[in-house]
Amino acid sequence: KQIICHKLPMEADGIVRLSKIEVYPEFLDEYIKYAVEVGEISLLTEPGVLTMYAVSEKDNPCKVTILETYASKAAYEQHIASEHFQKYKQGTLHMVKSLLLSDQIPLNPNSHIDNVIRRLY
Template identity: 55%
Template structure:
């Protein structure tokens, strides 16, 4: 069993919990294209959701969104969860559901790509 210490970006609160072999970290890329007419509203909704997730959910290790400089309607989110269970809890959270339901009409495409990190023990500074 491995012990993980997690610090959130907002408030710098920390908590720790144990992760067994069956609860390995989950990493995913979400590749999203947004309708240009809705881009400002989408960015606001996503920022609110990311802040809430990072502050309220210890199992959400990273939600790092980046927008394509040449086409800002395209973005990728690096999602890292402490476990599959943490991910499943995240997608049921009120703030995620508010974001998802509030932005459905703004999203032109969504591709979810599960990935394996080269060095999963490496932490984002």
């Protein structure tokens, strides 16, 4: 079953961002739990969070990249003010060795990702 809340359209001030995170190895498993939780809650409850797709490098799983897209700057600001994001941010501060936020420009603005959560019930 696919679960997703109604999503807002991408606005002119929408954000496409790559968050590049390096996690200390001793915290990797705990960090992943936080990242999965905040990603799922964001997609399920925030209409302005369009994509929250986290991956780690196969050869170095402590290097995590998250593709995040937000319908607008306001949607991003709502997201970072949310209780679930603040729980993630405060809970993982000591786990993160480095963080680089890199805003992107889509090469094909007509293309988009439908990011959904799939669960078996």
